[in-house]
Amino acid sequence: xxxxxxxxxxxVAKYRTLLIMISPAVLLVLLFxxxxxxxxxxxxxxxxxxxxxxxxxxxGFDNFKFFFQSGDAWRVTRNTALYNIGFMVLGNLLxxxxxxxxxxxxxxxxxxxxxxxxxxxxxxxxxxxxxxAYNFFSYDVGAxxxxxxxxxxxxxxxxxxxxxxxxxxxxxxxxxxLGYGTVMYLAAITSIDTEMYEAAEMDGANVFQRIMKVTxxxxxxxxxxxALLAVGxxxxxxxxxxxxxxxxxGMLFSATDVIDTFVFRLLMNTNDFGMSSAAGVxxxxxxxxxILAVNYAVRKYDKDRALF
Numbered sequence: 053x054x055x056x057x058x059x060x061x062x063x064v065a066k067y068r069t070l071l072i073m074i075s076p077a078v079l080l081v082l083l084f085x086x087x088x089x090x091x092x093x094x095x096x097x098x099x100x101x102x103x104x105x106x107x108x109x110x111x112g113f114d115n116f117k118f119f120f121q122s123g124d125a126w127r128v129t130r131n132t133a134l135y136n137i138g139f140m141v142l143g144n145l146l147x148x149x150x151x152x153x154x155x156x157x158x159x160x161x162x163x164x165x166x167x168x169x170x171x172x173x174x175x176x177x178x179x180x181x182x183x184x185a186y187n188f189f190s191y192d193v194g195a196x197x198x199x200x201x202x203x204x205x206x207x208x209x210x211x212x213x214x215x216x217x218x219x220x221x222x223x224x225x226x227x228x229x230l231g232y233g234t235v236m237y238l239a240a241i242t243s244i245d246t247e248m249y250e251a252a253e254m255d256g257a258n259v260f261q262r263i264m265k266v267t268x269x270x271x272x273x274x275x276x277x278x279a280l281l282a283v284g285x286x287x288x289x290x291x292x293x294x295x296x297x298x299x300x301x302g303m304l305f306s307a308t309d310v311i312d313t314f315v316f317r318l319l320m321n322t323n324d325f326g327m328s329s330a331a332g333v334x335x336x337x338x339x340x341x342x343i344l345a346v347n348y349a350v351r352k353y354d355k356d357r358a359l360f
Contacts (some may be wrong), residue, residue, distance in 0.1 A: 095329035115330035124314060129287065129338070132310040136286040138222045139229075140279065146226060147233030148271060152263055154234065155241045167238070171231030181224055182296035189220070214307035217298070221308065225293060233278070240274040241267060276350060280358075284343040287311065287335050311335045 064071065091105060098111040119125055150170060154163050188195050189210040197207040210216050244267065252262045289310030298308045300317070311331060319328040351358035 092329070092333055094325050095333045097326055099325040099329075111326060115326040116334065118327055119331050119334065124309075125334075127306065128309050128311045128314045131308065132287050132289045132312075132335075135218070135221065135289065135310065136282070138218070139225050140282045140286070142222060143226050143229055143233060144275060144278065144282075146230055148237050148268075148275070150230060150234040151237035151241055151271075152267055154238055155267070156259060156263070167231070167234070169231075170234055173228045173230070174232045176228065178290075178292040178296040181228065181293070182299075185220065185224065185297050189216075211301060212303045214304050217304055217308050221293070221297065224297065225290070236278070237271060237274060240271055244270045280343065280346060280350065283346045284339055286342055287338040289313065291316065 094105055094108075095115055096111060096113070097105075097108040098114075099105070099108045103109065154167060157163055157166075187193070189197075191197055191207055191209050191211060194210070196210075200207055210220075248266050248270075249262060252266050257265065289312040291310075291312040294308060294310055294313050295316070298304055298313075301308075311334075315328050315331045315335075318324065318331065322328075347358050347360065
């Protein structure tokens with residue numbers, strides 16, 4: 053035991069420079085990720101301003117009971133999971149396709165122009181995207197309805213029809229993040245050993261065969277890592293997107309309400325910190341269990357490609 057203690061301190065002394073370099077990041081994670089976790093206790097209390105976080109009376113699981121008995125738990129959980137699955141599947145497929153096309157296309161300047169054009173939407177805020185959506189889909193002034201009216205057709209009340217919005221939201225999310233994901237996959241492609249492509253060409257492989265036999269197999273590790281990171285957020289909705297594009301339009305809640313917007317609206321409308329915290333804890337537990345399960349499945353398939 054003493055020898056292990058001495059070995060530990062020897063390692064600390066040996067790697068002290070690296071430990072000093074990483075200490076700010078560790079400190080930030082502790083301050084902003086772990087210490088605030090003590091606030092989870094609010095989910096089990098009947099919070100009031102007099103008692104505060106730790107002095108308020110205990111409520112047990114009453115806040116969770118209200119959340120599940122309200123009838124909203126299944127709806128917001130389903131919407132959150134389905135949206136994120138759609139974002140992840142369609143987004144990764146299009147990002148891989150765009151990265152492969154950019155890599156195969158000739159012309160250095162052409163590639164840079166296209167890459168910059170794809171990356172530009174990533175820097176547009178969701179507030180601006182919400183304005184773009186309104187100018188396209190508004191019943192009175194929207195471009196789509198103005199075109200329909202000019203052709204003698206009836207206007208479409210998109211902002212009061214939930215069925216349209218899953219497609220609209222998936223489109224905007226994919227469009228906005230396409231460039232960011234493409235850059236990551238393009239970096240993975242450029243790191244592939246060029247000798248593999250040269251060998252494939254010598255064996256008579258055409259462009260399509262090189263993509264299927266060399267590029268795609270070498271992108272699988274990158275895809276798995278990005279998929280695992282995305283799965284960790286599968287029950288966490290993009291509040292900025294849903295709130296700025298949809299707003300508080302009650303007509304669309306059945307198809308667009310996710311856990312994050314539900315928690316925000318519950319807190320703003322009822323001012324009940326306990327019930328809002330209970331929904332947030334439920335969301336965090338779902339995400340934690342999901343990433344453990346998916347990482348376990350990946351580890352069973354190939355332990356070298358798992359996160360941990």
